[in-house]
Amino acid sequence: MAGIYFAATGSYPVEFVNWQPVPYGTYNIDSEVAINYYNKTSNGNLAGNDKAIMEIRRAILESLVEDRLIEFELQKRIKTDDLRAIINDKINSVVRDSGADTEKQIRETYGLSMADFKEYVLRPQAKREILEARLLLDDNGKTLVSSGDVLAKWLIKEKAAANVVVLLPGFLWEGKGMVAN
Numbered sequence: 001m002a003g004i005y006f007a008a009t010g011s012y013p014v015e016f017v018n019w020q021p022v023p024y025g026t027y028n029i030d031s032e033v034a035i036n037y038y039n040k041t042s043n044g045n046l047a048g049n050d051k052a053i054m055e056i057r058r059a060i061l062e063s064l065v066e067d068r069l070i071e072f073e074l075q076k077r078i079k080t081d082d083l084r085a086i087i088n089d090k091i092n093s094v095v096r097d098s099g100a101d102t103e104k105q106i107r108e109t110y111g112l113s114m115a116d117f118k119e120y121v122l123r124p125q126a127k128r129e130i131l132e133a134r135l136l137l138d139d140n141g142k143t144l145v146s147s148g149d150v151l152a153k154w155l156i157k158e159k160a161a162a163n164v165v166v167l168l169p170g171f172l173w174e175g176k177g178m179v180a181n
Contacts, residue, residue: 015061015173016165017068027168029120030060036111054170054180061171062178067124069158070131077134090126091118 013021034056039045046052074083095102095118106117132151156176164173172181 014166014168015064016163016167017065018072018163020068020072022064022068026120027060027064029116030064031057033110033112033120034060037109040109057168058171058178058180061166061168063124065159065162065164065173065178066155067127069155069162070124070127073154073158074127074131074134078130083130086130087123087126090129091122094122 011023011025014024014027015022035046035053038052038056046056078086095114099105103114106112106114110117110121112120128151131154135150135154159177160175166173166178170180172179
């Protein structure tokens with residue numbers, strides 16, 4: 001019975017990051033968004049391009065590992081209610097500053113509703129930006145790195161230490177990142 005529930009809801013895991021599951025539903029939506037975006041913006045179509053689709057799926061799996069690691073770190077640093085408020089403020093700021101036809105453009109480019117765009121695109125990006133800012137504050141100018149560098153260096157260290165188990169066939173975690181095999 002549980003198997004039917006997991007299959008129907010897309011909540012069965014595709015990978016575990018430090019023993020926390022990443023649900024298939026999230027992986028599937030992120031993959032479809034990336035493929036839609038590629039097809040709309042590159043004047044190409046990925047249909048039949050198995051190598052490119054595999055690379056997109058590999059990148060999505062790795063991105064979901066990074067998202068989990070960022071989430072874990074933010075939970076250590078910021079109280080849940082405060083974090084939720086900061087994330088929502090960032091998302092609302094982006095939406096407020098967008099043009100009148102943004103919702104239409106999002107649907108055409110990404111194949112998402114505004115609510116799903118907030119959840120699957122803006123929310124992870126907001127978390128990355130929040131952690132990046134915290135890491136820069138911690139660095140306090142000691143290394144004179146750019147904001148992207150401090151997060152990239154942090155992710156390299158965290159990914160190397162992470163315990164990642166991939167359940168999707170065709171992919172393998174090699175300590176530094178996801179590889180298609």
